[in-house]
Amino acid sequence: MSNYTDHKKYEDYEFEDFLSDEFFVQWVKSPSENNLHFWEKWLISNPQKRGVVTEAASFVRSIQYKENFEFTDEAYIEVFENILKADNHFRQLNTISPTKTSTTHTKKVNSIFPVRGIAATLLVLFCLWAQYEAFNFKTDPEPIAEIVLVKRSNPAGQKSIIDLPDGSRIHLNANSEIEFPKEFSDEIRLVSLKGEAFFEVQKENRPFLVESGNAKIRVLGTSFNVKQKTNEPLYVALVTGKVRVNADNGDQVTLNPDEMLVMEEGGKFYKTSFDPLGVTGWKDNYLIFKNTKFSEVIDKLENWYGVKIAIKGHLDPEWTYSGVYKDEMLENVLRGICMTSGMNYKIDKKQIILTNPK
Numbered sequence: 001m002s003n004y005t006d007h008k009k010y011e012d013y014e015f016e017d018f019l020s021d022e023f024f025v026q027w028v029k030s031p032s033e034n035n036l037h038f039w040e041k042w043l044i045s046n047p048q049k050r051g052v053v054t055e056a057a058s059f060v061r062s063i064q065y066k067e068n069f070e071f072t073d074e075a076y077i078e079v080f081e082n083i084l085k086a087d088n089h090f091r092q093l094n095t096i097s098p099t100k101t102s103t104t105h106t107k108k109v110n111s112i113f114p115v116r117g118i119a120a121t122l123l124v125l126f127c128l129w130a131q132y133e134a135f136n137f138k139t140d141p142e143p144i145a146e147i148v149l150v151k152r153s154n155p156a157g158q159k160s161i162i163d164l165p166d167g168s169r170i171h172l173n174a175n176s177e178i179e180f181p182k183e184f185s186d187e188i189r190l191v192s193l194k195g196e197a198f199f200e201v202q203k204e205n206r207p208f209l210v211e212s213g214n215a216k217i218r219v220l221g222t223s224f225n226v227k228q229k230t231n232e233p234l235y236v237a238l239v240t241g242k243v244r245v246n247a248d249n250g251d252q253v254t255l256n257p258d259e260m261l262v263m264e265e266g267g268k269f270y271k272t273s274f275d276p277l278g279v280t281g282w283k284d285n286y287l288i289f290k291n292t293k294f295s296e297v298i299d300k301l302e303n304w305y306g307v308k309i310a311i312k313g314h315l316d317p318e319w320t321y322s323g324v325y326k327d328e329m330l331e332n333v334l335r336g337i338c339m340t341s342g343m344n345y346k347i348d349k350k351q352i353i354l355t356n357p358k
Contacts, residue, residue, distance in 0.1 A: 011046055018056035028060045033207060036187050040147055153177040154195075157306020159283070164189075168208065171198040171283035174303050196227040198283045201241075214248040215263060224255075225280045234263040237279045287325040287333065294319050297337065305330045306350065313343075313356030 018024045027035040152162055154174050162170040165184055172178055176195025192211045201208045203221020210217040212228040222241020228234045236245055237260040245253045249267045263269040278288050287304055298309050325333055334345040346353040
């Protein structure tokens with residue numbers, strides 16, 4: 001196929017551009033995980049192009065009629081019989097006056113051959129016309145299925161459990177967002193995540209793909225935790241099964257149970273072990289601090305309870321805190337922190353003030 005449209009963006013494509021684009025034709029003729037994923041996302045982002053895409057896809061599908069077209073025996077016989085009738089007619093004309101000179105006879109015999117040539121030409125033209133009609137065979141456009149997306153998000157202080165169409169379950173943490181189709185396609189189960197979530201994926205033939213930041217996490221059936229926050233590394237912690245993480249730069253990493261992948265923004269990554277309760281305990285309402293720096297303690301409390309915390313007084317930058325709480329009220333957590341740090345706290349609705357009297 002021609003590549004003259006390679007320099008153009010898909011948003012600028014017209015009907016004929018899509019027809020000459022190999023990636024588009026491949027999607028229509030032989031959908032796969034890669035092209036299906038791309039075109040589903042692209043149609044969602046460019047709904048104004050759905051009409052021309054539908055027309056182009058319908059045309060590409062109709063080309064198969066050309067490939068499968070057969071010139072029927074009946075049609076061929078009918079045309080060939082007409083040629084024979086024309087040939088016999090001129091033979092009869094040629095035998096009306098046998099007394100004429102051989103020169104005249106030769107001229108009449110030769111006159112048969114142009115007729116045969118014309119008839120043969122007509123037969124060829126008829127075949128070409130039939131092929132043209134097959135190529136331009138019009139069918140009702142096959143509509144591209146409307147992709148209905150479901151988006152769920154949690155503010156600070158709120159968690160939720162989401163059941164997917166395939167039976168998989170997502171535990172969505174606070175300050176996080178998940179997006180997925182109302183109905184998964186026949187080839188792939190695709191979700192997009194911002195923030196943190198724990199996945200319990202039903203095992204089946206369709207791969208389950210999680211997009212988070214610049215990485216794609218591919219699984220069949222497994223349980224794992226994904227955490228991706230702005231300006232922070234991507235954390236993928238595998239509990240059961242096996243996952244494969246693909247980065248935009250082409251790097252690929254496979255995780256086994258009890259392994260965690262840490263992938264930085266620049267693409268650098270490494271694997272490490274992890275504490276299951278410390279990483280995934282949040283989904284069971286465990287609030288865990290393990291030698292946690294004060295700034296991280298504040299961030300975690302604000303995210304967990306949906307509050308804002310202000311600090312008064314000097315704080316030791318080396319101060320850390322450890323503690324485990326389950327389904328605990330904010331006041332009880334603050335009381336535990338202040339007992340070990342010597343600070344005081346004050347709660348005013350969603351505003352918290354921590355004061356260091358020293």
